[in-house]
Amino acid sequence: MSPAEPIRILCVDDHPLVRKGIASILANEADMRLVAEAGGGKEAVELFRQHHPDVTLMDLRMPGVDGIEATRIIRQESPDAKIIALTSYDGDQDIYRALEAGVLGYLLKEMVHTEVLRAIRTVHAGKRLMPPEVAERLSEYFPQVVLTPREVEVLECVAQGLANKEIADRLGTASGTIKMHIQNILGKLGAADRTHAVTIALQRGILHLNS
């Protein structure tokens, strides 16, 4: 392509093994250069400020500051930042939140390395990138229900095994109101009961196991 000016890349993932894998893939490409690696969201923001890479590969699920939050911060400071989401998990919700945060591409770790290279070149060329698998999930998503922030809050409490009354005390409202929210949640998710609602929310990425 243009060996004179290689694409400068920042790689963000909490698993050293995955970073190493990406590094080795990039090492064989003449038109790409890995300029930095970050193991977390906080580190990612700092390294982006230092290096201003052309393309950033960003894992979404990370302990501490996650990839979506890091993407949001980076895009706020540098609106022209080209960030590709990279995730091993398939919670539908992640796709939407990542797009909202400003990623230009979305990759699954299930994909082979040639796809990764193609994604980097596509995004660097200024285009967006949506692999078929992701596009399919996105279409599944759009007619999808969205829980209100309050409902998510309630559902988190439900997941912790709290009774309606306890949730009401924690959120500073009445138990009847909580019951109402749960009614709406069950309807939106098509769940049979509160337990089912929690598992569905976990599968869709609306809730996460770590609180």
Added chain:
Amino acid sequence: MSPAEPIRILCVDDHPLVRKGIASILANEADMRLVAEAGGGKEAVELFRQHHPDVTLMDLRMPGVDGIEATRIIRQESPDAKIIALTSYDGDQDIYRALEAGVLGYLLKEMVHTEVLRAIRTVHAGKRLMPPEVAERLSEYFPQVVLTPREVEVLECVAQGLANKEIADRLGTASGTIKMHIQNILGKLGAADRTHAVTIALQRGILHLNS
């Protein structure tokens, strides 16, 4: 070490990126050679039969035949197989099940590549390997409660939002019996209610989101 006879290694992981990462790490080591890569448990068993590697790096969480099942099959056919579990997730239960299936070492993907190399050499030398992080979780585990197969079965139904009566029909028993099992489950897990029991079981790796 002994360049004449490198350690022959089979790598099993459903993420091509991770396999690539491991491959690149091994490529720099004179005493190791990657003889095959598998993307699933079924493939892993076949490739083991073909190559009889000295050491196998096995991801535990995989779609289809998972790493634990593959380990069990391989160890049954070749009791001297040296298999190292490699997982990104930290559900406590996985550790125990993997050890039971016959792994000699347990690695987390959070670890750096030097740890992986050390693990391979250690296990190849015939020794077991338990990193401090894993040993710690193991000690947390031992005084841990164990759900009976029946209880796990019941809990899976609970996670799907089934009522006691529905579970009873599915498992061919009476609803009172199911209630009894749930009582025991709540007690063992220290859960406040059935919903809490499900989230705790998911965190500990007793249950999984894909059914």
Added chain:
DNA sequence: GCGCCGATATGCCGTTCGGCATAGACGCGC
């Protein structure tokens, strides 16, 4: 053989949950 434990089953009782209807207060956009 005896004991232990898991699985089975039945009963009772108070609490909670799920379903439904209704309705006021607030913020946002047309």
Added chain:
DNA sequence: GCGCGTCTATGCCGAACGGCATATCGGCGC
């Protein structure tokens, strides 16, 4: 201003859940 959606709140009712006690049956180990 008006409508829409969210969050709030209240009430009633039947069904399900959670807590506890009790008991039989079968397998496993000592």
